[in-house]
Amino acid sequence: MAKAQHRRETRWGRRSQLRPITSLRRVRNCGTPLDPDGGVTLALTTGEDGSRSAGYSGLASCGSVWSCPQCAAKIATRRADELSKVMRAVDGAGGSAFLLTLTMRHSRGDRLGLSKDERARLRRLEENRSLYEAANANHWDFDEREAEAEAIEENTLRQARGCWDVLSDAWARVTSGGAWQADQELFGGLLGWARVVEVTDGDNGWHVHVHALLCFGAQVSAELVAGSVGARMFARWRGALERKGFDASDDHGWDLRRVQLGDGDLADYFTKIAHEVTGSHRKEGQRAGGRTPMQLLADAVDTYEESAMARWWEWEQSSEGRRQLTWSTGRRDLRRLAMLGEEATDEDIAAEDLDADSRLALSGDTWDCVQRNNRACELLSVAENDGLDAARTWLKDRGLLWSDAPTPPLRR
């Protein structure tokens, strides 16, 4: 219990420190009451072993998997759970799983990537260009000056693309084409893949790379997979990078190893993210590639140093709206294999309430007072350690108002 409490405190602590420095309005509003005049509910769940966990509902959530510690932890926990089920399903099907890591060379001056708005604008300009080209080919009227201005703008945006933009193109290249079609039939057939993007900030700039879980239907050794499918995936990866002016090292550019549930698989990876984000590990063990984004955030809020802040803002702007985890689809759908159902969005997962068995409704004024005095996590600890009666006493002692809220039916 003490450990859970500590984690929650660091998480809430970091949350309130993040608010003044974030450049994203949605993240700034995360954790504020959904109804500005209404209150917030303190919800308590008691597990079968008698352990309690408490949380607040009625608060806005931003669903930012990249920039909000609280939402990132919640989402990572869900992803870890789903990927564990995938590993069990692969085991059940008699298959084997591998983790392929693909990296790229980078230097200090490389941009991380276009912002969400820039990416949307670039897509729009590309669509317009094909319309202009069609108009030109058919001798239809179009505004040539506007077309020319847009061509210049498109070119400028293209030049500004960074590592992350190139990575997305390269991964698309890795998972397409005739060789890939044939490779998917090997080793009992590819059951599917799941891919995450990881970014760290090192002495050499942004280190952007891919971890992909590859699951095959038969038992096969890592040497065999690395020597065939893996080597060909890396060759396409490097080829795609080179076409965009980037590069990958033959010796250190990739790695493929066999993984088991809880041992180096993607579920394990998300469990580590959830733990890192909750604070207990943030100062320990820098990753080989440099600081994780959450370590970068910690440095920014600890020091308010200009370079750390600028780095954090670049991170927020470039990462916004990008997907952390993607899955293969169609007949190689790992989610269907594991019977996971439709994938919930990051926003949906972050907005889900705790399935509580008892609740207290705190008035708007009560919540305001608790928040202003930074007592939100203290109240959670009281409820978790000693139950809702203790929480009532805690509120009464401070002259704060509450009512016993009806427990709504469990939401699924």
Ligand SMILES: [Zn+2]
């Ligand atoms: Zn959030």
